[in-house]
Amino acid sequence: MNKLPIIDFSNFKPQTPTWDSVKIQVMKARKNMVVLRLYSMKYLLISRKSIIDRSQLLFDLPLQNKLRNRSDKPYQGYIGQYPMVPLYESLGIEDAVFRVQKYDAPKSQETKIGLTSHTDKNIVTILYGNEVKGLEVLTKDSNWINAEPSMNSFIVMIGDFFHAWTNGRMHSAHHRVTMAGDEARYSFGLFSIPKSAYIIKAPKEMVDEEHPLLFKPYDHLKLMEFYYIGAGRSSPNTLKTYCGA
Numbered sequence: 001m002n003k004l005p006i007i008d009f010s011n012f013k014p015q016t017p018t019w020d021s022v023k024i025q026v027m028k029a030r031k032n033m034v035v036l037r038l039y040s041m042k043y044l045l046i047s048r049k050s051i052i053d054r055s056q057l058l059f060d061l062p063l064q065n066k067l068r069n070r071s072d073k074p075y076q077g078y079i080g081q082y083p084m085v086p087l088y089e090s091l092g093i094e095d096a097v098f099r100v101q102k103y104d105a106p107k108s109q110e111t112k113i114g115l116t117s118h119t120d121k122n123i124v125t126i127l128y129g130n131e132v133k134g135l136e137v138l139t140k141d142s143n144w145i146n147a148e149p150s151m152n153s154f155i156v157m158i159g160d161f162f163h164a165w166t167n168g169r170m171h172s173a174h175h176r177v178t179m180a181g182d183e184a185r186y187s188f189g190l191f192s193i194p195k196s197a198y199i200i201k202a203p204k205e206m207v208d209e210e211h212p213l214l215f216k217p218y219d220h221l222k223l224m225e226f227y228y229i230g231a232g233r234s235s236p237n238t239l240k241t242y243c244g245a
């Protein structure tokens with residue numbers, strides 16, 4: 001497979017043949033990779049330009065202004081100026097799950113790291129962006145494939161919460177951003193997160209002889225701290241290192 005599965009949600013209504021066919025496609029996709037494109041929402045085409053224009057203005061603000069949106073919590077407020085990912089910066093709304101991200105065009109001809117390979121730690125991520133490509137997803141058979149930008153679709157990605165809660169049935173794919181060319185990439189993400197202090201634990205229905213428990217119960221915020229502040233970043237599988245059963 002060298003393309004993301006594309007699932008058309010545009011005529012998605014309960015009790016219709018489309019409903020059943022979409023359901024089957026979603027189940028198939030989650031076994032292979034679980035990065036879906038949702039074709040729908042024509043109004044996005046109109047609003048997309050204005051979202052990107054406004055994001056440009058936001059990131060063009062002086063650094064000291066952007067730094068005022070700083071947070072002590074992991075993955076909140078302004079993130080940027082990291083030597084490991086010098087092209088990347090992003091702004092999030094405190095305690096909300098919306099984040100605007102910018103990847104500068106690389107300064108030289110070489111391809112550059114925009115974001116290092118990771119799995120999302122949250123429940124589900126919904127991504128939308130401008131026409132500059134860069135997002136790459138690792139398939140279960142270890143091939144990196146490009147997520148081609150598309151104006152009328154979102155990319156939906158399963159996070160580690162769902163992977164743990166379904167005891168491995170849903171796959172949280174590794175992904176990264178690689179930049180090339182001379183245009184900046186903008187992306188917008190909705191990162192759903194559990195309520196604070198919610199302990200993530202696979203329900204007993206998800207655990208059986210064929211599916212032994214993969215992870216001990218854990219707190220999402222503690223996992224985030226382990227990833228961003230602790231030793232978790234260097235681990236290829238942060239969740240397993242943190243709370244593998």
Ligand SMILES: O=C(O)CCC(=O)C(=O)O
Nearest residue numbers: 101120127135177187189
């Ligand atoms: O910008 C993108 O397309 C990917 C962003 C991402 O992977 C993340 O913020 O976790």
Ligand SMILES: [Fe+2]
Nearest residue numbers: 118119120175
């Ligand atoms: Fe991500």
